[in-house]
Amino acid sequence: MTTLSRDQRRDEMRDWYERHVDGLLALEAAFRNHLGGALRLARLDDARLETRTKALESFQEKASKSDGRGGFKYADPTTQLTDLVGARVLVPLSADVAPVAGLVQRLYVVEEMSDQRADSMLDVPGYQSLHFLVRFRDEDRDGLGLTDKGVPDRPVEVQVRSILQHAWAALQHDLMYKGERAPTDQVRRRLIALAGLLELADQEFMSVRLAHGDAAGLLDDAHAGGFDVAGVRAWAEAVVGDEADTEPTAWAAALRPVLTALGATTADEATALLGDWAGSGSELARAVRATRPWATASYVADLALRIALGADYLARREVTDPAAAEALDRECAAVREALEGSS
Amino acid sequence: MSERVCVVAGAGAWPFYLATGAWVGQENRRFGDAPRLGFYSGRQVQGLAPRIGHVVGSVRLTPEEAATRTLSADPVERRVGEALAAALHDGSTAARVSVVLLSPPEDPETASFDPVPHEGDTAWTVFQRFTDIDRLRAATSTDELGSSER
Numbered sequence: 001m002t003t004l005s006r007d008q009r010r011d012e013m014r015d016w017y018e019r020h021v022d023g024l025l026a027l028e029a030a031f032r033n034h035l036g037g038a039l040r041l042a043r044l045d046d047a048r049l050e051t052r053t054k055a056l057e058s059f060q061e062k063a064s065k066s067d068g069r070g071g072f073k074y075a076d077p078t079t080q081l082t083d084l085v086g087a088r089v090l091v092p093l094s095a096d097v098a099p100v101a102g103l104v105q106r107l108y109v110v111e112e113m114s115d116q117r118a119d120s121m122l123d124v125p126g127y128q129s130l131h132f133l134v135r136f137r138d139e140d141r142d143g144l145g146l147t148d149k150g151v152p153d154r155p156v157e158v159q160v161r162s163i164l165q166h167a168w169a170a171l172q173h174d175l176m177y178k179g180e181r182a183p184t185d186q187v188r189r190r191l192i193a194l195a196g197l198l199e200l201a202d203q204e205f206m207s208v209r210l211a212h213g214d215a216a217g218l219l220d221d222a223h224a225g226g227f228d229v230a231g232v233r234a235w236a237e238a239v240v241g242d243e244a245d246t247e248p249t250a251w252a253a254a255l256r257p258v259l260t261a262l263g264a265t266t267a268d269e270a271t272a273l274l275g276d277w278a279g280s281g282s283e284l285a286r287a288v289r290a291t292r293p294w295a296t297a298s299y300v301a302d303l304a305l306r307i308a309l310g311a312d313y314l315a316r317r318e319v320t321d322p323a324a325a326e327a328l329d330r331e332c333a334a335v336r337e338a339l340e341g342s343s
Numbered sequence: 344m345s346e347r348v349c350v351v352a353g354a355g356a357w358p359f360y361l362a363t364g365a366w367v368g369q370e371n372r373r374f375g376d377a378p379r380l381g382f383y384s385g386r387q388v389q390g391l392a393p394r395i396g397h398v399v400g401s402v403r404l405t406p407e408e409a410a411t412r413t414l415s416a417d418p419v420e421r422r423v424g425e426a427l428a429a430a431l432h433d434g435s436t437a438a439r440v441s442v443v444l445l446s447p448p449e450d451p452e453t454a455s456f457d458p459v460p461h462e463g464d465t466a467w468t469v470f471q472r473f474t475d476i477d478r479l480r481a482a483t484s485t486d487e488l489g490s491s492e493r
Contacts, residue, residue, distance in 0.1 A: 095407070206407065254410035291362065292425070294432035302414050319416040327418030 009064040023152045028053045048090045086157040094162040108134035132158040164198045232256045235267045236297035241282035251298035277308040287338040345477035349374040350381035357382040364447040365426035370439045388459040393445035394452045461485040
């Protein structure tokens with residue numbers, strides 16, 4: 001690759017960018033309005049949305065990156081670069097990432113998803129974030145008039161992270177990539193240690209939140225039709241006949257998104273999902289707790305939902321893995337057997 | 344060639360396995376290259392050697408982690424969560440643990456044999472020892488297991 005050809009590539013990219021930047025800015029604005037409105041409707045008020053369109057210099061730099069063999073890394077950067085329009089949603093704690101991620105998945109066509117919070121990454125503290133590559137749905141493009149306005153049908157990169165994850169990522173990026181010297185191994189180790197410290201801080205904030213009885217946290221779950229964590233907790237306790245206020249809040253907090261995914265946004269809707277099993281919660285709890293003494297009301301209620309809905313339980317949670325279906329069948333058979341044994 | 348078995352010590356591990364089909368213990372615990380676990384407790388090697396399935400090397404032992412995983416739709420995640428919930432219920436207090444999902448006691452994948460008694464004055468192992476499934480099936484005492492500790 002010669003200097004001239006790199007300059008030519010940069011010039012070509014400038015021309016392309018100048019012809020398309022208005023469309024990119026329009027896409028950014030449409031996406032900001034759409035996702036921002038959806039976050040407000042979902043009452044995810046503490047989620048902070050930022051959007052940006054890649055700047056010309058940054059685009060030219062990335063588009064003319066070398067492949068190390070005399071060519072360019074991107075044969076056609078105008079289609080291969082997927083981060084020309086990006087959005088970032090910052091949430092208070094890592095536990096708040098899931099509701100926003102669920103919203104993004106429901107709203108858009110997800111072309112790619114990269115969960116850098118996965119277990120393999122958790123062994124080494126560090127950059128943890130959820131990335132999506134999404135497009136507007138066709139019906140939304142039409143409904144919002146984007147097609148008529150000629151707003152490009154390009155992907156938008158969406159990143160969802162907690163404030164602490166973002167703080168660490170931003171600080172380490174400056175140290176790792178913007179300094180004049182490459183960081184030493186010792187600096188890298190200290191950065192990883194800091195990430196661990198922030199992860200512990202995140203967990204401690206979550207524990208404080210739970211201790212305060214606010215498992216839904218700063219992101220109140222009122223968007224679930226008032227069926228918040230306290231409501232789910234009371235519902236699960238009633239289903240299995242447990243005393244009020246005995247259910248660990250953490251379990252109710254975990255059950256709430258399950259109920260939402262199953263389509264229940266009120267206690268009545270959740271009870272309706274149970275069908276004939278709605279009156280068998282106590283019996284089921286006794287049978288299950290004979291072998292699983294740790295079984296909480298939320299766990300038993302979830303089991304009851306699995307038995308009551310069968311394959312539909314997985315379909316509603318958008319699970320298509322045959323192994324999950326087999327496991328559910330086995331679980332249901334075991335529970336029925338336990339119930340027969342206890343009667 | 345007979346399959347290697349890593350026999351782990353601990354009075355609680357055996358009943359925990361029978362109840363949950365899992366082993367929960369020290370974070371990032373290694374079992375060498377053994378495809379099976381065995382259990383030493385009550386001065387005998389217990390009579391089942393389940394196959395090691397899914398391993399989570401390091402996971403937080405908290406009610407939040409247990410609840411979130413247990414209520415997952417993914418069957419493996421559910422089993423990991425159930426193991427965490429059972430460990431918490433049993434009083435485990437470690438901040439992070441390793442979870443090993445094993446073939447259940449009644450599963451055909453689980454090798455069975457007569458329990459192998461230990462007659463020595465000191466424990467046969469206080470951590471873990473390796474042997475193989477043929478020796479476990481043939482042995483009448485731990486003296487015949489010819490195993491190594493590591």
